[in-house]
Amino acid sequence: PVPEGYEPKSEASLAAYLSGVSAVAAHLGGAAGDWRVREVGDGNLNLVFIVEGPAGGVAVKQALPYVRLVGESWPLPLSRAHFEQMALATEAQHAPGLVPDILHYDQTLALIVMELLQPHIIMRQGMIKAVRYPGFVEAITTFMAGTLFGTSDLALTAEEKKAAMAEFCGNTALCKITEDLIFTEPYRIAENNRWTTPQLDGIAREFREDAALKVAVSRLKLKFLSEAQALIHGDLHTGSVMVTEDDTRVIDPEFAFYGPMGFDIGAVIANLLINYFSQDGHATPEDPRESYQDWVLAATEGVWTGFRAKFLALWRNGATGDAYPAALFADTAGAEALKAEQEAYMDRLFTDSVGFAAAKMIRRILGLAHNIDLEWIEDLDRRAACETRCLRLARDMMVNRANYPTIEAVTAAARKMRDAA
Amino acid sequence: PVPEGYEPKSEASLAAYLSGVSAVAAHLGGAAGDWRVREVGDGNLNLVFIVEGPAGGVAVKQALPYVRLVGESWPLPLSRAHFEQMALATEAQHAPGLVPDILHYDQTLALIVMELLQPHIIMRQGMIKAVRYPGFVEAITTFMAGTLFGTSDLALTAEEKKAAMAEFCGNTALCKITEDLIFTEPYRIAENNRWTTPQLDGIAREFREDAALKVAVSRLKLKFLSEAQALIHGDLHTGSVMVTEDDTRVIDPEFAFYGPMGFDIGAVIANLLINYFSQDGHATPEDPRESYQDWVLAATEGVWTGFRAKFLALWRNGATGDAYPAALFADTAGAEALKAEQEAYMDRLFTDSVGFAAAKMIRRILGLAHNIDLEWIEDLDRRAACETRCLRLARDMMVNRANYPTIEAVTAAARKMRDAA
């Protein structure tokens, strides 16, 4: 049900609208006639315009009442814009400087005007060309530690957390996309699924008949449905990260809700591993990718190691929430026991993250939405070889999670999977 | 902030109010002057009136803007009545016949008019006198399996569950009582705490210095804060059960919210075990309690065994929720794996329940709110002896949960603890 007054903006109509929003008009400078508007959305769901004026630029993101990629046959509520701007505001609070600023939000139009990230590009695009981002690990770990810790029971009182949680309970339509596309469809015959065919037909069938795998992914789905640990971004792949050589920003938190932290961490790890395996499809004798692959695995290790250290530091210095009340652990024995419990907490979170990473690696190869890291490998045999390695690792990570107690165990297994081939 | 129009009713003013509620007036029969009103509340929080007329009776429960037991110095929102009637309605749906019917709810007065349970008594009262309730296990397991399964991700779609969850997110003031009184204060110096003194001074101090115990209870607290598994009753002790020889009803779900199922199951187990240990304080040569103690432990076993069987049966026959989608487990291998996973699910739930049971046993002896099972033992040495056994078992259950894989392990340990003394 589209509200009275909603209409999708076009390159032709957007400037006139923005000229009525004084903060935005001032930011752009000049008048509507001076502004250059381009629709640049490359995502699956929404319209995104870049608007440039004499004094500055903005990005304008507008939700459509359906999935952009598919059309009106797949309706999706406009409210996702509401949840996105709420999540952006929360993230800005806990990870300042790491998300675009919001200049304006129009509830009726489901439209967000935000800081134009320029000359940023989508990180995935750079990684496909083997570009290194020396600031990425630092930024993404600060982002994840800040947002996940800051919205958890370790930082918030139960009252604060439940109030925020209730607000995000309405974002079920977006959650359902995740529930279906990540945790269910790749493991059954489903119209949405696609894969490199016929090369992957066998492994796709194998996965559909793999009872241990289906139990494992369903257990993760249950966690996604019921564990309200923190406000998670919900779509934290390398296509939601915009970078320059020295700036990193996280965009597109429209899937945000109170869910399991490991889902975000796993998303980052999964997308790095996918890129790692994809490099063998892009390498040429003139452009070998092995040293880049080393960088990708080092970054993967850095993501967990950095996140863990920062999360623990926040816990040590800002445990203002209702969980693990400081008063119980003030004596020496208590302080020591709490320290051990914090390590155990991180270990449990790592195990979750490995599982969620595996689920995301699989869905990007057997499900609806694929990654251009792999998709851009034109030779289908070569692509399928990369994909198969990625799938085999993911299957083992998900089913035999005890074999992956550390991030080094994950990266070693990735390396072994690739080198054995 | 008390709403305009709120006022606490009294025995003198209630009949006039009820005469204006036609459904209630009709149920009572006659006119207001014919009605007998008695305030009977024995709980800690609210007013409860019994009103009897020529044609029938009702129970009227009204929230006060503070904790009844303490007074205005401890404010508590009236909204608990709203959550109680919502929970009662949900429970009635999933466990028909096991809760009182609601005749009327007045939001402004925070007042619920419900079915008068008569000649029911509070089960705890009967158990102190060693009365057996042959229908209890059957009823409470039906109640728990029905309400917990029916509001979980196994029965509800994510959208249905999140909508219900959001509504109960507002019940934080009641949750906070649990968070403080059960999971925190008994493990630290706190004004609210009390215990049989000086007999228990030593063990109380021991517990406050027991780092492993404080970590374990804090991990349970985190689960309480973040695991939204199902709509739980939240206060499911034997004082929230009203019984006759052949009818059992669950009352008083004002603490309801989406939380960990094990909290309810643990509450029932804990209160049975407390009664078990208390019997040695009530036994006399003329009134030995050993065979009653056998009944209590058999009931404890029946609570878990019956719950488990019924929950699994519901899962097999009514898995209409988004978790563990049936489509993934339709083939033979899938069906077998799902069956094994269901057993594993119940094992995890049992482990949670043991932990929560332990937390409740401890809070009833070292925290603010005590059970009359123990409190009515007048000889303080004798009472302290019973309490110490209960505390020692609880401490072991909470810290060494792996030693309690089955309910029989729990009851055997209870028996051993008692017999060793």
Ligand SMILES: Nc1ncnc2c1ncn2[C@@H]1O[C@H](COP(=O)(O)OP(=O)(O)O)[C@@H](O)[C@H]1O
């Ligand atoms: N603040 C911004 N500055 C510059 N470009 C942006 C900005 N936000 C989005 N974009 C561009 O728009 C694309 C789609 O944005 P995104 O938020 O991911 O939309 P969707 O939800 O449809 O995936 C991004 O890949 C990026 O190229």
Ligand SMILES: Nc1ncnc2c1ncn2[C@@H]1O[C@H](COP(=O)(O)OP(=O)(O)O)[C@@H](O)[C@H]1O
């Ligand atoms: N429906 C009822 N029928 C008869 N007595 C009731 C009913 N509901 C409550 N009572 C009586 O009132 C007492 C307090 O009710 P309860 O709901 O437990 O209040 P509180 O929330 O204050 O603990 C019960 O112990 C019981 O004696």
Ligand SMILES: [Mg+2]
């Ligand atoms: Mg996007």
Ligand SMILES: [Mg+2]
């Ligand atoms: Mg998006």
Ligand SMILES: [Mg+2]
């Ligand atoms: Mg009560």
Ligand SMILES: [Mg+2]
């Ligand atoms: Mg009550």
Ligand SMILES: [Mg+2]
């Ligand atoms: Mg005996």
